[in-house]
Amino acid sequence: MDLLLSADSTGDKLITMVAAIILFVAVMGVLLFAVDRPRNVPSWLVFLAFVGPAALLLLWGLIRPAILTIYQSFFDRRGETFVGLDNFVALATSNDLRSVLVNTIIWVLIVPVAATFLGLLYAVVVDRSPVEALAKALIFLPMAISLVGASIIWRFVYEYKADIGDIQQIGLLNQILVWLGQEPYQFLLNGPWNTFFLIVVFIWVQTGFAMTILSAAIKAIPDDVTEAARLDGVTGMQMFRHITVPGIRPALVVVLTTIAIGTLKVFDIVRTMTGGNYGTSVVANEFYTQAFRQSNAGLGAALATILFVLVVPIVVYNVRQMRISEDVR
Amino acid sequence: MSTTDREQGFTTSAASAPGVKAGDFVDPAVSGGGSRTGTVPRSAKAKKRLTNPGASLIAIVLAVLWTIPTFGLVLSSIRPEIQTKTTGWWTFPLDPQVTVNNYNLVLYGGQNNFASYFINSLVITLPAVIIPITLALLAAYAFAWMDFPGRDALFVGVFALQIVPIQVTLIPLLRDYNDAGLAGSFWPIWLSHSIFALPLAIFLLHNFMKDIPKSLIEAARVDGAGHVKIFFQVLMPLLTPAIAAFGVFQFLWVWNDLLVALTFGSPDTFPLTERLASLVGSRGSEWHVLTAGAVISIIVPLIVFLSLQRFFVRGLLAGSVKG
Numbered sequence: 001m002d003l004l005l006s007a008d009s010t011g012d013k014l015i016t017m018v019a020a021i022i023l024f025v026a027v028m029g030v031l032l033f034a035v036d037r038p039r040n041v042p043s044w045l046v047f048l049a050f051v052g053p054a055a056l057l058l059l060w061g062l063i064r065p066a067i068l069t070i071y072q073s074f075f076d077r078r079g080e081t082f083v084g085l086d087n088f089v090a091l092a093t094s095n096d097l098r099s100v101l102v103n104t105i106i107w108v109l110i111v112p113v114a115a116t117f118l119g120l121l122y123a124v125v126v127d128r129s130p131v132e133a134l135a136k137a138l139i140f141l142p143m144a145i146s147l148v149g150a151s152i153i154w155r156f157v158y159e160y161k162a163d164i165g166d167i168q169q170i171g172l173l174n175q176i177l178v179w180l181g182q183e184p185y186q187f188l189l190n191g192p193w194n195t196f197f198l199i200v201v202f203i204w205v206q207t208g209f210a211m212t213i214l215s216a217a218i219k220a221i222p223d224d225v226t227e228a229a230r231l232d233g234v235t236g237m238q239m240f241r242h243i244t245v246p247g248i249r250p251a252l253v254v255v256l257t258t259i260a261i262g263t264l265k266v267f268d269i270v271r272t273m274t275g276g277n278y279g280t281s282v283v284a285n286e287f288y289t290q291a292f293r294q295s296n297a298g299l300g301a302a303l304a305t306i307l308f309v310l311v312v313p314i315v316v317y318n319v320r321q322m323r324i325s326e327d328v329r
Numbered sequence: 330m331s332t333t334d335r336e337q338g339f340t341t342s343a344a345s346a347p348g349v350k351a352g353d354f355v356d357p358a359v360s361g362g363g364s365r366t367g368t369v370p371r372s373a374k375a376k377k378r379l380t381n382p383g384a385s386l387i388a389i390v391l392a393v394l395w396t397i398p399t400f401g402l403v404l405s406s407i408r409p410e411i412q413t414k415t416t417g418w419w420t421f422p423l424d425p426q427v428t429v430n431n432y433n434l435v436l437y438g439g440q441n442n443f444a445s446y447f448i449n450s451l452v453i454t455l456p457a458v459i460i461p462i463t464l465a466l467l468a469a470y471a472f473a474w475m476d477f478p479g480r481d482a483l484f485v486g487v488f489a490l491q492i493v494p495i496q497v498t499l500i501p502l503l504r505d506y507n508d509a510g511l512a513g514s515f516w517p518i519w520l521s522h523s524i525f526a527l528p529l530a531i532f533l534l535h536n537f538m539k540d541i542p543k544s545l546i547e548a549a550r551v552d553g554a555g556h557v558k559i560f561f562q563v564l565m566p567l568l569t570p571a572i573a574a575f576g577v578f579q580f581l582w583v584w585n586d587l588l589v590a591l592t593f594g595s596p597d598t599f600p601l602t603e604r605l606a607s608l609v610g611s612r613g614s615e616w617h618v619l620t621a622g623a624v625i626s627i628i629v630p631l632i633v634f635l636s637l638q639r640f641f642v643r644g645l646l647a648g649s650v651k652g
Contacts, residue, residue: 005510005511005513005514005516007514007515007597008597010445010448013448013449013452013515014448014452016452016515017451017452017455017456017515020456020515020516020519021455021456021459021460024456024459024460024463025463028463028467032467032557033557035556035557036555036556036557036558043475043476043477044477046475046556047471047475047477047480049467050467050468050470050471050475050556051467051468051471051472051483053464053467053468054464054465054467054468054487054527054531055468055483055487057464057520057523057524057527058487058490058524058527058528060524061498061502061520061521061524061525062490062493062498062524062525062527062528063490063493064501065497065498065499065500065501065502066493066497066498068500068501069497069498069500069501070497072500072501118391121387121391122387122388122391124384125384125385125387125388125391126388129385129388135388135392138392138395138396139391139392139395141399141631141634142395142399144581144627144630144631144633144634145399145585145627145630145631146584146585146586146587146602146626146627146630147585147587148585148587148602148605148606148626149585149602149605149623149626149627151609152402152605152609152619152620152622152623153398153399153401153402153623154398155609155613155619156398156401156402156405156616156619156620157398157401159616167415168415168416168417168420169417170413170414170415170416170417170418170616171417172397172398172401172417172418172419175417175419204395204398207395208395236381264494265494265495265496267587267588268587268588268602268606271587271606272587272605272606272609275610284494284496287496288496288588288591288592291499291500292503292591292592297500300500301500303496304494304496304497304499304500305497307494307496307497308492308493308494308496308497311492311494312492315491315492316492
């Protein structure tokens with residue numbers, strides 16, 4: 001048991017991992033064996049054995065904590081004194097915290113639109129190209145990279161060196177500025193544009209996702225429709241506006257909303273690029289800072305609640321769109 | 330997947346994105362191969378497309394923009410420290426020198442010791458993929474093929490849980506793990522990842538299970554097979570592609586996660602992502618270390634993603650044959 005709780009050498013860790021997996025499989029095995037063996041186990045008991053473990057985990061680890069957090073958002077930093085709406089009032093009135101909300105809104109307005117636009121553009125221009133598969137893979141690969149990794153890749157692009165003597169730039173973007181005869185620029189330090197340079201990283205990651213979904217949707221447009229339009233002498237741009245876009249409208253909505261939901265929760269990029277400093281913090285990052293760095297449980301809970309409140313309408317809209325398009329089919 | 334968000338890529342869902350069939354999404358590799366059956370031969374269409382230089386130009390510009398940042402990072406990771414720190418990677422052809430020193434330094438050099446964080450990432454990820462998939466398979470089976478009063482309402486409830494952002498759960502969960510004496514071990518991380526994966530996993534696997542013809546299940550039942558036997562002998566083999574597909578997403582999500590690892594982890598359990606993030610904080614200009622470290626953390630998800638793509642393709646083909 002001791003080993004299962006504290007493993008510090010590599011060997012111990014691997015043993016712990018294997019032991020945990022075996023333990024899990026054994027428990028599930030016994031459970032299934034117990035309900036399967038005897039002839040007349042009531043059917044509700046079998047159902048419970050199949051659904052029970054997942055349901056228990058969700059109840060304990062998702063539903064209960066969510067309720068507790070919303071409750072806690074009405075309490076002070078130590079979670080002891082009831083303070084009513086004070087935490088939310090602080091969010092709306094304190095300058096620093098208000099800029100967190102404003103940044104979050106900027107993120108959620110720009111990222112989905114930009115990533116969807118670029119993804120759609122790319123999907124259209126590489127559609128049916130002989131190197132389509134390779135071309136798509138290039139754009140799609142950032143999705144497999146962690147946001148921490150993506151942040152480091154882009155910090156390197158933005159890297160700044162003061163322009164003194166014969167010091168050379170090692171960040172690509174500043175080198176391009178120097179080649180163009182400009183002064184190097186502190187991309188991550190100078191507000192308000194630094195938020196925009198963080199946003200670029202997430203667009204870079206999300207475009208592949210948009211491109212893949214939209215490309216599949218484009219290919220699902222029936223051929224006779226496009227052929228008929230072509231025979232009528234429709235030009236490329238008209239085809240795009242009157243055939244392609246209406247044909248993939250449901251997919252567009254789903255891509256936009258899904259990226260919007262992901263954008264609201266983005267935390268790794270802000271934390272890795274600037275740590276939320278220089279006026280770049282967003283709700284998901286500020287939540288972590290307040291709850292686990294500043295030990296302000298009340299404000300942390302309020303930020304998490306805000307996140308929840310922001311996400312809900314988008315998810316509801318997303319699901320309704322899916323329903324509608326399924327009905328149509 | 331790098332995403333902060335598991336839904337990405339999947340909710341939008343393989344199974345339910347409008348106009349997109351189950352496997353379409355998965356496969357930048359296949360979709361080029363085209364399911365189109367038009368009147369004009371493919372090659373003729375391709376020619377038409379290629380004659381548009383504007384489109385080709387846009388494609389090339391975007392592809393270059395998307396590739397260059399990663400290329401610069403990888404190239405810098407194999408240049409000697411002094412070069413990486415003083416000259417841009419684009420000067421490499423002027424004085425091409427290659428070294429593995431950065432990797433040695435990052436993997437085994439005293440403070441960095443990425444090798445042991447690599448092990449942590451692995452130890453975190455495997456159970457955090459196996460446990461939720463197993464639990465979700467069982468639950469999805471029950472929701473799809475067992476009769477139980479209130480079953481559908483319960484399923485909608487599980488589906489709706491996808492709206493809960495994990496941030497909302499972290500503070501109470503951390504308190505519980507501390508009270509239970511689990512803090513600092515791998516258990517809180519395994520448990521949390523498993524819980525957070527369940528709603529989406531159950532929803533997706535349920536959709537795949539519903540696609541299996543009812544007659545198969547009923548035939549087995551007539552033969553006297555119980556639920557457990559049906560589950561393992563009839564369904565599991567058919568579900569392999571779906572399991573592989575979700576497995577890859579969960580793998581990428583857990584391997585690339587930072588938030589859960591930071592919240593519930595300890596120096597003994599921190600994964601590569603945490604180590605990289607803290608390196609940026611403490612040694613943000615040590616680019617020879619940062620670039621090599623980033624490559625090490627990126628390489629596994631890339632390999633998993635690229636190699637399992639084929640799995641997706643097989644699943645896609647199987648699905649389309651079934652019609």
